[in-house]
Amino acid sequence: MKKLVIAIDGPAGAGKSTVAQIVARKMGYVYIDTGAMYRAVTWLALRQNLTVKDAAAVGDLAAGAVIELTYAAGKLVVLVNGEDVTGPIRTPEVTGLVAEISQILPVREAMLVLQRNMAAKGGVVMDGRDIASRVLPNADVKVFLTASIEERARRRWKELLDKGYTVDLEELKREIADRDRKDYEREYAPLIQTEDAVLVDTTAMSIEAAVDEILKICEEKSGGI
Numbered sequence: 001m002k003k004l005v006i007a008i009d010g011p012a013g014a015g016k017s018t019v020a021q022i023v024a025r026k027m028g029y030v031y032i033d034t035g036a037m038y039r040a041v042t043w044l045a046l047r048q049n050l051t052v053k054d055a056a057a058v059g060d061l062a063a064g065a066v067i068e069l070t071y072a073a074g075k076l077v078v079l080v081n082g083e084d085v086t087g088p089i090r091t092p093e094v095t096g097l098v099a100e101i102s103q104i105l106p107v108r109e110a111m112l113v114l115q116r117n118m119a120a121k122g123g124v125v126m127d128g129r130d131i132a133s134r135v136l137p138n139a140d141v142k143v144f145l146t147a148s149i150e151e152r153a154r155r156r157w158k159e160l161l162d163k164g165y166t167v168d169l170e171e172l173k174r175e176i177a178d179r180d181r182k183d184y185e186r187e188y189a190p191l192i193q194t195e196d197a198v199l200v201d202t203t204a205m206s207i208e209a210a211v212d213e214i215l216k217i218c219e220e221k222s223g224g225i
């Protein structure tokens with residue numbers, strides 16, 4: 001059976017990484033979290049006290065960074081220049097800056113090369129914002145995964161609560177909406193639903209149902225998996 005290339009795009013909290021990881025596991029494919037790569041570059045920039053104003057320096061940093069997505073006990077481990085940054089790339093500081101760092105063209109160009117290399121052999125599920133439109137325009141399956149802003153904020157709120165943090169839901173909603181706006185409106189490779197992508201709205205859908213929906217789309221595409 002031909003190994004498919006599956007692209008999943010959508011806004012924050014739509015369920016992309018959760019669903020993409022399960023789909024990849026069920027199909028025996030590799031999961032590539034491109035958001036983690038942009039977060040890794042942002043983490044590097046923060047560590048060197050660089051901001052979006054230092055676009056050229058951040059671009060050089062991205063081009064020179066060795067970013068590896070590996071797995072330990074079934075969990076994604078992100079290495080930057082050999083350093084484990086799995087935890088640090090999810091801090092509020094990184095989350096607050098990542099959408100701005102992602103607007104820098106040389107950063108995007110560096111990530112594009114890495115991401116296309118990672119997908120070159122097929123048998124991959126890649127999630128992000130510009131996967132169907134820019135990184136893998138010839139992907140066999142393109143899914144635009146979304147959910148209402150209320151539901152996406154509620155999910156993130158619950159996720160934080162489970163980790164022991166109580167945050168203000170309305171504030172969280174504003175932060176997510178602000179990041180979405182930056183991702184939708186940026187000049188280079190904005191978040192977009194391509195014409196050939198299948199829309200999957202998970203607002204009232206369980207994780208299992210979203211996974212089944214995507215597996216069904218893959219099955220239709222490959223004539224049985």
Ligand code: CDP
Pocket residue numbers: 011012013014017034035036038039098099100102127128129130131179183
């Ligand atoms: O928080 P969430 O898991 O939804 O986001 P993420 O997938 O970790 O991505 C973090 C940020 O990286 C996004 O808000 C975008 O600004 C950027 N990103 C991007 O520009 N292009 C991608 N292909 C993936 C992420």
Ligand code: CDP
Pocket residue numbers: 010011012013014015016017018019155156159202205206207208210
């Ligand atoms: O990667 P993205 O930002 O699109 O979302 P995620 O990190 O995979 O999912 C955000 C949260 O929503 C996680 O805690 C998931 O378990 C949860 N989720 C859900 O409750 N129902 C879904 N249908 C999908 C995700």
